[in-house]
Amino acid sequence: MPAVLFRSPNDSAEAWRQSxxxxxxxxxxRAWPEVGDPAEVGFALVxxxxxxxxxxxxxxxxxxxxxxxxxxxxxxxxxxxxxxxxRLVDPWMGRAMAEWVLLQVLRFHRQGIEYEALQxxxxxxxxxxxxxxxxxxxILGLGALGAEAATTVAALGFDVAGWSxxxxxxxxxxxxxxxxxxxxxxxxxxxxxxxxxxTPETTDLMDAKLFAKLPKGAFVVNSGRGAQLVEEDLxxxxxxxxxxxxxLDVFRTEPLPKDHAFWGHPKVQxxxxxxxxxxxxxGADQVAENIRRVFAGEPPINTVDPDRQY
Ligand code: OXD
Numbered sequence: 554m555p556a557v558l559f560r561s562p563n564d565s566a567e568a569w570r571q572s573x574x575x576x577x578x579x580x581x582x583r584a585w586p587e588v589g590d591p592a593e594v595g596f597a598l599v600x601x602x603x604x605x606x607x608x609x610x611x612x613x614x615x616x617x618x619x620x621x622x623x624x625x626x627x628x629x630x631x632x633x634x635x636x637x638x639x640r641l642v643d644p645w646m647g648r649a650m651a652e653w654v655l656l657q658v659l660r661f662h663r664q665g666i667e668y669e670a671l672q673x674x675x676x677x678x679x680x681x682x683x684x685x686x687x688x689x690x691x692i693l694g695l696g697a698l699g700a701e702a703a704t705t706v707a708a709l710g711f712d713v714a715g716w717s718x719x720x721x722x723x724x725x726x727x728x729x730x731x732x733x734x735x736x737x738x739x740x741x742x743x744x745x746x747x748x749x750x751x752t753p754e755t756t757d758l759m760d761a762k763l764f765a766k767l768p769k770g771a772f773v774v775n776s777g778r779g780a781q782l783v784e785e786d787l788x789x790x791x792x793x794x795x796x797x798x799x800x801l802d803v804f805r806t807e808p809l810p811k812d813h814a815f816w817g818h819p820k821v822q823x824x825x826x827x828x829x830x831x832x833x834x835x836g837a838d839q840v841a842e843n844i845r846r847v848f849a850g851e852p853p854i855n856t857v858d859p860d861r862q863y
Pocket of ligand 1: 619620621622623829830831
């Protein structure tokens, strides 16, 4: 059996070695830099490897991301053309993301920002209670993660819509599709949650023009990718009072630089890219199945279209 190469700055090689060995006894798991003969590697399991790294393996049949996103793979200017590109789709991560999105929605909806400011001022004040069915949540991106987040938020009685490239049919979620329906989706969205994959089309999508199409007082959540949000435009919209606040889990530069304005901003909550962390136990089911398929010459699951990049 060809070897499985592992390289990630975030994930534990030992945890993945153990989970994959339990599922495929005898798997030839090679954690970088102990790679041996590059020609023996047939499957790469990677997260944010340096550009040009993957081209040194001439017999790669598949490159699998250690996360849901594959933008880090397509960032390689000399990405080998032949291998399947696979993303990790793990129900455990879908649940984790839905929890995180729900947490942000509820924090804004239940006036967490206002009560945090009142606490800082030691001011005991009771604000009028908000109405859940009148709060309009908009999920930007209805893939595996977005659909689960939308369903979870809708289950609490929020008015939920989602925007995606093609129309989706999800119970209790209004579907808006394509660039021509984006403005109508934004106009009805009080809490915007970004859950899009990073592609050339979604880069810089959340900018001043987009924020201006949200109702005044809207709240912005992003756990897609940092490069989708123009940070200076968000700061300007918050500082002018047009937007009420933001919760961000992804940034253009990660870790977020110590001197970044987001850290100390009273209307911004910073999370260190933890909304849906990769889990070496639950995630290994899909990876092991794909290793088996690829080495048996069968098509893997959860592959990505290289032209669309997601
Ligand atoms: C992912 C991520 O892509 O954690 O899964 O960003």
